[in-house]
Amino acid sequence: MQHIRAHVLVCGGTGCMSAGSGKVIENFKTEIEKKGLSDEVMVVETGCHGFCEHGPLVIVYPEGTFYCRVTPEDVKDIVETHLYKGRIVERLLYHEPLSLEAVPSYKDIGFYKKQERRVLANCGRINPEAIEEYIALGGYEGLAKALTTMTTDEVVEEVKKSGLRGRGGAGFPTGLKWSFAKAAVNEKKYLICNADEGDPGAFMDRSVLEGDPHKVLEGMAIAAYAIGSDEGYIYVRAEYPLAIKRLRVAIAQAEKLGFLGENIFGTGFNFNLHIKEGAGAFVCGEETALMASIEGRRGMPRPRPPFPAVAGLWGKPTNINNVETFANVPLILQKGADWYCTCGTEKSRGTKVFALTGKINNTGLAEVPMGITMREIIYDIGGGVINGKKFKAVQIGGPSGGCLPESMLDLPVDYDSLISAGAMMGSGGLVVMDEDTCMVDVAKFFLNFTQSESCGKCTPCREGTKRMLEILTRITEGNGHDGDIELLEDMAVNIKDSALCGLGQTAPNPVLSTLKHFRHEYEAHIYEKRCPAHACEKLASYTITDACKGCGICAKVCPVKAIAGDPKRKHVIDPIVCIKCGACMAACPFKAIVKG
Amino acid sequence: MSMENKCCCGGENKEKIKIDEILAKYVDTKGFLIPVLQEVQHLYNYLPKEALEYVAVETKTPISSIYGVVTFYSQFHLNPRGRNIIRVCQGTACHVRGGKQILEEVEKELGVKAGHTTEDLRFTVETVACIGACGLAPVMQINEDTHGRLTPEKIALILEKYE
Numbered sequence: 001m002q003h004i005r006a007h008v009l010v011c012g013g014t015g016c017m018s019a020g021s022g023k024v025i026e027n028f029k030t031e032i033e034k035k036g037l038s039d040e041v042m043v044v045e046t047g048c049h050g051f052c053e054h055g056p057l058v059i060v061y062p063e064g065t066f067y068c069r070v071t072p073e074d075v076k077d078i079v080e081t082h083l084y085k086g087r088i089v090e091r092l093l094y095h096e097p098l099s100l101e102a103v104p105s106y107k108d109i110g111f112y113k114k115q116e117r118r119v120l121a122n123c124g125r126i127n128p129e130a131i132e133e134y135i136a137l138g139g140y141e142g143l144a145k146a147l148t149t150m151t152t153d154e155v156v157e158e159v160k161k162s163g164l165r166g167r168g169g170a171g172f173p174t175g176l177k178w179s180f181a182k183a184a185v186n187e188k189k190y191l192i193c194n195a196d197e198g199d200p201g202a203f204m205d206r207s208v209l210e211g212d213p214h215k216v217l218e219g220m221a222i223a224a225y226a227i228g229s230d231e232g233y234i235y236v237r238a239e240y241p242l243a244i245k246r247l248r249v250a251i252a253q254a255e256k257l258g259f260l261g262e263n264i265f266g267t268g269f270n271f272n273l274h275i276k277e278g279a280g281a282f283v284c285g286e287e288t289a290l291m292a293s294i295e296g297r298r299g300m301p302r303p304r305p306p307f308p309a310v311a312g313l314w315g316k317p318t319n320i321n322n323v324e325t326f327a328n329v330p331l332i333l334q335k336g337a338d339w340y341c342t343c344g345t346e347k348s349r350g351t352k353v354f355a356l357t358g359k360i361n362n363t364g365l366a367e368v369p370m371g372i373t374m375r376e377i378i379y380d381i382g383g384g385v386i387n388g389k390k391f392k393a394v395q396i397g398g399p400s401g402g403c404l405p406e407s408m409l410d411l412p413v414d415y416d417s418l419i420s421a422g423a424m425m426g427s428g429g430l431v432v433m434d435e436d437t438c439m440v441d442v443a444k445f446f447l448n449f450t451q452s453e454s455c456g457k458c459t460p461c462r463e464g465t466k467r468m469l470e471i472l473t474r475i476t477e478g479n480g481h482d483g484d485i486e487l488l489e490d491m492a493v494n495i496k497d498s499a500l501c502g503l504g505q506t507a508p509n510p511v512l513s514t515l516k517h518f519r520h521e522y523e524a525h526i527y528e529k530r531c532p533a534h535a536c537e538k539l540a541s542y543t544i545t546d547a548c549k550g551c552g553i554c555a556k557v558c559p560v561k562a563i564a565g566d567p568k569r570k571h572v573i574d575p576i577v578c579i580k581c582g583a584c585m586a587a588c589p590f591k592a593i594v595k596g
Numbered sequence: 597m598s599m600e601n602k603c604c605c606g607g608e609n610k611e612k613i614k615i616d617e618i619l620a621k622y623v624d625t626k627g628f629l630i631p632v633l634q635e636v637q638h639l640y641n642y643l644p645k646e647a648l649e650y651v652a653v654e655t656k657t658p659i660s661s662i663y664g665v666v667t668f669y670s671q672f673h674l675n676p677r678g679r680n681i682i683r684v685c686q687g688t689a690c691h692v693r694g695g696k697q698i699l700e701e702v703e704k705e706l707g708v709k710a711g712h713t714t715e716d717l718r719f720t721v722e723t724v725a726c727i728g729a730c731g732l733a734p735v736m737q738i739n740e741d742t743h744g745r746l747t748p749e750k751i752a753l754i755l756e757k758y759e
Contacts, residue, residue: 052731
């Protein structure tokens with residue numbers, strides 16, 4: 001047998017691919033060939049390592065040396081110095097943002113230290129297009145155990161005992177959900193995987209599908225066995241082409257080895273899986289809308305009951321879970337509910353994957369035990385706020401969630417604590433905001449999103465979100481007036497109470513939570529006509545400082561002729577004529593124009 | 597374009613044959629409408645009226661239902677689109693890292709607003725609410741390529757590369 005002495009793992013996730021990892025892989029292959037190392041060094045394209053900020057990422061095993069921001073030009077150096085001469089390429093190592101120290105090994109990096117990678121364990125470690133690698137790490141053991149040694153009741157009980165709750169946002173207990181679908185009497189039942197990850201700022205589902213697709217397939221097969229379904233759908237966003245491709249490869253491989261399809265493990269259990277590509281509608285993440293979309297109709301929600309477990313897809317009993325939820329299931333079956341419970345809190349067991357984005361040093365995916373504090377996630381794993389700015393808020397849960405201020409950073413992150421703080425787990429997007437972010441603008445941003453994604457079926461959501469957006473726009477443009485805040489609050493409560501589906505019921509959350517924690521920012525916009533973060537263009541004012549050399553460039557670029565001054569003398573801006581476009585500031589070669 | 601069997605030159609109508617092939621693939625599939633429309637759109641780059649009418653007749657689906665679906669999903673387009681599709685991300689992470697300025701620069705550079713196509717059909721500008729490359733924010737996608745860590749100054753150079 002061929003002896004491979006080193007493995008070069010190159011991240012092939014979307015983040016790293018966008019940063020150019022495709023060319024990096026190509027160059028590794030040619031350079032290794034040139035050096036005649038092809039028989040002893042293997043190049044593997046893996047799924048996402050989660051540390052997208054520093055992509056493209058390359059890890060060289062057996063040492064586990066972690067190289068970041070590797071450009072195609074750097075490859076020659078790595079092959080020459082590391083693989084050929086056995087020395088580490090210092091300049092490509094990761095440097096901790098605070099201590100500036102170089103960290104050679106993967107596992108010593110602050111970003112990974114506090115993580116508990118269960119769902120993401122294989123992401124970045126295996127080739128997602130090789131089923132053998134998944135099997136070698138214990139893959140499909142859970143399914144084999146369920147099918148050959150357990151009754152369907154026992155499987156549901158085990159999942160109930162594990163305390164697993166839906167990772168899509170609402171946190172409904174998974175085992176309980178399965179028991180409803182299992183109890184439904186019908187010759188046909190469907191199982192659906194919701195991979196319509198629509199929350200802006202969340203990309204963990206995509207990472208799992210791209211980096212470890214078999215884990216999701218195995219979880220689905222176990223669920224199908226438990227509830228008595230023989231047909232399933234994975235509803236994936238069309239915006240995730242790589243995930244779709246990897247799923248297709250994975251399904252074909254699993255069918256070939258008899259883990260999917262007819263007579264699985266020779267037990268007589270059949271399960272066939274289809275992929276449905278979404279067509280671009282955020283509301284299709286809502287389960288009844290998702291089913292309407294699979295049926296080929298407009299993706300509009302319908303009132304519940306009847307719940308999908310009673311009458312779902314094509315009127316048949318249906319069970320829907322999210323990608324991350326399914327990815328937890330094989331572990332529960334393989335290692336047992338007791339093992340699963342060793343991590344997390346009393347009411348929120350296991351881990352949760354968060355997508356850290358925004359004004360944070362370490363953007364990426366982090367899987368942490370439930371109950372960890374927000375501060376640990378943002379500072380220990382995320383490396384704090386970029387450019388040494390002051391932390392202002394963290395937005396959690398996407399358009400349905402809320403913003404938490406500095407004073408709530410020691411809150412344990414679990415389903416119930418977040419709800420009581422006015423936010424929600426959502427799909428796990430964490431967007432960090434610094435002192436330059438205006439909270440009214442953030443609320444407007446989310447309302448703008450939900451308003452344009454509202455399907456239009458029910459009036460509170462269709463009209464209500466539009467009216468709220470109008471008020472917020474007015475406030476950010478300096479036209480807010482007394483009573484606006486109270487009107488927003490009143491509408492928010494009414495929309496929450498009366499909208500048809502989760503989209504409308506949670507749409508006012510970003511407004512309510514910013515009002516709760518940052519009311520003074522709203523008041524500054526309305527009563528003092530100023531934006532404390534200097535982010536709202538219409539409320540900004542531009543002034544020319546003494547650094548002005550009188551070159552006249554600003555006067556030339558000003559579209560409304562608001563700037564005047566003699567040559568070589570300090571110029572002035574007429575605030576009444578100025579339309580606050582910022583063109584002068586961008587054009588000034590002496591940085592003499594400031595926004596205040 | 598018409599959906600006659602014969603083209604004006606007397607030959608077979610190739611586009612009709614292609615739509616027939618798509619329909620044949622989904623003949624027994626439940627929930628066929630969206631995948632059929634996705635494939636038809638792939639054929640033309642948008643959904644021409646005549647093609648929709650043809651699908652309606654062949655599948656015995658009311659044209660009103662088809663229009664209902666087409667106008668509901670952001671992926672479907674009723675007008676011809678540019679050779680290069682620009683999707684400027686306006687997701688949360690890109691928003692707080694200046695995604696709006698990127699969009700404004702693209703609009704300024706091409707002289708069209710988001711949702712529109714340049715007259716020479718070179719570019720269509722769209723916005724998207726997150727492509728999941730938040731680590732590279734702010735980002736935009738042109739066709740299959742993702743461009744990350746953008747600044748307004750980089751835009752003109754990037755656009756130049758697309759014909």
